[in-house]
Amino acid sequence: MSSSKFRTASLWPDTLGGALRIALVAALVWALAATLLFFLAPGLETFPRLLMFSECVGLTMLVCTLLLRRTRHFAQLQTGTRWLLTGAIAIPTGYFVGHQIAFLLLGEPARMVGLEQVSVVPIIFTVLVGGLALHYYATREQLANEAATRSEAQRLAVEAQLRLLRAQLEPHMLFNTLANVRSLLREDVGRAESMIDQLIVYLRSALAASQTEAVTLSREFAQLRAYLDIMSLRMGPRLSYRLELPGALEATLVPPMLLQPLVENAIKHGLEPKVGAGSIEVVARATAAGIEIRVSDSGLGLPADEDPGPSARPANASYGLQHVRDRLRTVYGPAARLSLERREPTGVSAVVCIPH
Incomplete structure (x- = not known):
């Protein structure tokens, strides 16, 4: 605006x-x-x-x-x-x-x-x-x-934070992925090639997102799919995922890389510390108030003494959670929100609500 x-x-x-x-x-x-x-x-x-x-x-x-x-x-x-x-x-x-x-x-x-x-x-x-x-x-x-x-100054500040977040996350992910590719080249060339292909898709999508202020939900989900494919190759059977985006919502515009920090947070704080297999689900649906997107994991979950409400800032949460809240407030105003919900038996759902 x-x-x-x-x-x-x-x-x-x-x-x-x-x-x-x-x-x-x-x-x-x-x-x-x-x-x-x-x-x-x-x-x-x-x-x-x-x-x-x-x-x-x-x-x-x-x-x-x-x-x-x-x-x-x-x-x-x-x-x-x-x-x-x-x-x-x-x-x-x-x-x-x-x-x-x-x-x-x-x-x-x-x-x-x-x-x-x-x-x-x-x-x-x-x-x-x-x-x-x-x-x-x-x-x-x-x-x-x-x-x-x-x-406008607040919007520019949030976008500057986004660029800083990308600068912090993407090299870290790139180095880890390349290290995995190097080891896979000796053990499983097919998986190594698949990881390189998904890395190309992810980096191309991330580059396109960095050059625009809004992307469609279909592109946002495509980038998440590329990222989760890479993480699945890295984590093996410990990670499975499901993405669900109704066709009616595919053309909806959202800020680029809005959901990426939530998925990364779910893996870093929920699934990687957990022993055994885990899963992530990213599900979008239309509601009477607008659009709801749930990023759910079956990881360790929130500590019992932490508040999962809309303004909660869990002690083990990354900077990405607050960053998503700031971007939602800047782009959509106070009607948009990010809240955390506990899942049973374990896990957390990060719920993004975007108004009409």
Whole structure:
């Protein structure tokens, strides 16, 4: 999500409903302004006439501001210059054009405001209220820009962490795999060739993932399959696995290498320390809230005194768990989560929930 999209949606929506909501707020503000002016300057106008003039001036000013915001060259100006020009154009236009619209609605002949008599009170009041309204929206835009900048900085930081994680994990895995290939060349050439083939598939997929911000779930599962094939060749009968991805979810986009740390964590902390055979299952399914992906193992499981809840950080868990949580929060917001669940009789399920 780009920052410009965020600002447009928050301040100046393109939909008719969003524009009507802004117009309603502006109408209430200018009604309050008319009420204040009526009491502060008694005898200036009757309240109904003052309210009519105030609403026409305020809404004309709003329309002028919205039109200026949609002008391409105007939007390219610096923020301070843009808002100064908005005030210099919208306030006088709203005052003079709004009065002509009010005369028309009241059934009175149009006339140049101030030609017969000049009253500085309405002019000063219009400039004051209009200036405060524009200052309010300028402040909101600045806050939106700062929020978007912080969000982008957080996203870049998480992606930098991902690159660091890849730099730490992939050489380690590569060296271990090459060591296994070297030993297999003397014992089982066929298995060695198979491991090299899967390593090529895995590294090609990892390279492609490093060059994009999102991959399909089918590609994510293909990379997991290549990785688990390599680990199966290394661990032999101690490791079996199953991947299940419904066809309807294959094209769903997710951050690259989102599930890899969970699978690696399951092997490192669950299956490798365990005596005997173990298994890993990665199952994706659609839910009412979005998509649920379970990475389950039959390893040692969590200690009895550790909390398996959504915010748990087990003492024996790798950095990868917290990294996945950070990426989910950055990409999808607070609705996404990673939680751990105990399995019976042994094992852990890492459950990733991605909202619609």
